[in-house]
Amino acid sequence: MSFSVTEPNPATKWLAGLLVVGYAVITLIPLLWIIATGFKSPTDSIAYPPVVLFEPTLEGYVNLFTDRTRATEQMLAEAGPPQTWYDEIARARGTVISGPSRYGERFLNSVIIGFGSTALCMILGTAAAYAFSRFRVPLKDDLLFFILSTRMMPPIAVAIPIFLMFRNLGLNDTHIGMILLYTAVNLSLSVWLLKGFIDEIPVEYEEAALIDGYTRFQAFYKVVLPQAATGIASTAIFCLIFAWNEYAFAVLLTSGTAQTAPPFIPNIIGVNGKDWPAVAAGATIFLVPVMVFTVLLRKHLLRGITFGAVRK
């Protein structure tokens, strides 16, 4: 008996492991630095040489979530002793908390727009991919190329026409406008990725379901969808990451109601001087949803990325 795969020897394994760990460290350092900066005091955050060991404080997070006003000695005395731990942190800097900041709202906007556009993109993308994969669509190749071509330039290249269009349609600074825009940008990628996944599902399964007494739509829903779950999950991650991180359109098209977190975070810098710990805290929290989403779907993601890599 012969094996086509040879077991690597321990030395190669170690070397490979070392390379992977080394690469991981290099890519993770900026991430760790941002997380650490969020817990530093403003002085530590801009110290040179940079401090690695520091006394952690929640000041950055308090500053992120609150608006504060500078208070005189007299005002502080009148206000009485601090009521909460975050009051205390604000007082220590000679400020009083005047109310919550807009970060919460902006973050919620990001969630609504990011997940909303991802969901819409999956619904439309799966339907279109299924049709392209299974039916004789007139001008199929041309249409597929046309869909792909919408991604051949950077989306921001059409920012001005989109801005004008949104203004006329009343979509400026609305959730629905941003959801539609991100869906449109992501759709070409989704249709192409999902078509690949659906192409890999043998058509015999649906035919069996059709004969077993189901309609075309029921066969799609009961037989194709469960098998396409892996592809849909990995495509959804790509779409979410784009919509979540998108900055340029968000700056241009949103300002108040529908502003997402990315254009808001740099705003923090301008409010009370360069408040790097608050910026870092905002960035850290901003990372969490995508991380959770990716971790939840990681089993699918790994399968999705390697899916179809092997020709049968």
Next chain:
Amino acid sequence: MAEVSLSGVTKSFGDDLALADVTMTVPDGSFVVLLGPTGAGKTTTLRMVSGLDVPDAGQIRIGGRDMAGLTPAQRDVAMVFQQYSLYPHLTVRQNLEFPLKSPVLRTPPAEIDRKVGEVAEVLQISHKLDNKATALSGGEMQRVSIGRALVRNPAVYLMDEPLSSLDAKLRSDLRIELKRIQANSGATLLYVTHDQIEAMTMATHVGVLDKGRLVQFGTPREIYENPVSLYAASRLGQPRINLLPADLFAGAPEGARSIGLRPEQILQGEGSDSMVRRVEHLGDQTRLHLVFRDHDLVTVTDAHTKLKGGDIVKIRPRNPYYFDAAGARIV
């Protein structure tokens, strides 16, 4: 159960003519086997009946009802596919329940359990019911897939080489089982294969397809003993019929181009000399490979034959078939 009739069914895929004017009646309660090599149009015929494909011309009737415009679900047919047959995301039990739970059938749960249990018993897969469909061996998968058809009581069962991927033992077991189920239930069955043993053992009728045309339709015996053409003659019989130039032996009729000799049509011990090239003992059959005037022949002989390579044996044709230049039988 119902009669299935095709009249003038024609289908092409692009420039390829898959079925040409096929007319055939599958009688109620019969077991019809479609025989032919790959590309003869066997599977296409099944797909036309099932409604997965639509004929370009011609009519298909099931139980007297015209099927034009009806979806597969509306036709009340069950089909066993050659491969990729089980829903991979479901368990064996869910696979078997799938057709019973369809909006067309909506079987009550107690009835579903009873039927699934019954079919699992027959196909000896009861112990695997809660396994994932992908965790089965090839043979088990195919049995489940046959089971998924058998849980229903459709107008007609369509089977596309259901046994071709199984090992020899299982194949012969299931052959008997399928025949028994069909005979007991009186089901109408349209079955595609290129395995002539399946055709001979199970069929009440055999349809021979050649490049999309139905060249002969009849009982297996009829097709074996009275083939209409050289092509039909070479579909059945093991060893295959020997085809030689007609003028090799005396007595060929006018216009005969070739002579067809099944083993039982070769009389040994009289006639002209031929040389034994090899003797093959297959256990149930002893084959004699002969050379006759530079032409190779295969026939069968007595199991205890003393013949060996290099010997001379006399042979003579007995009631052979003659075929003309186009391959049609000359009677």
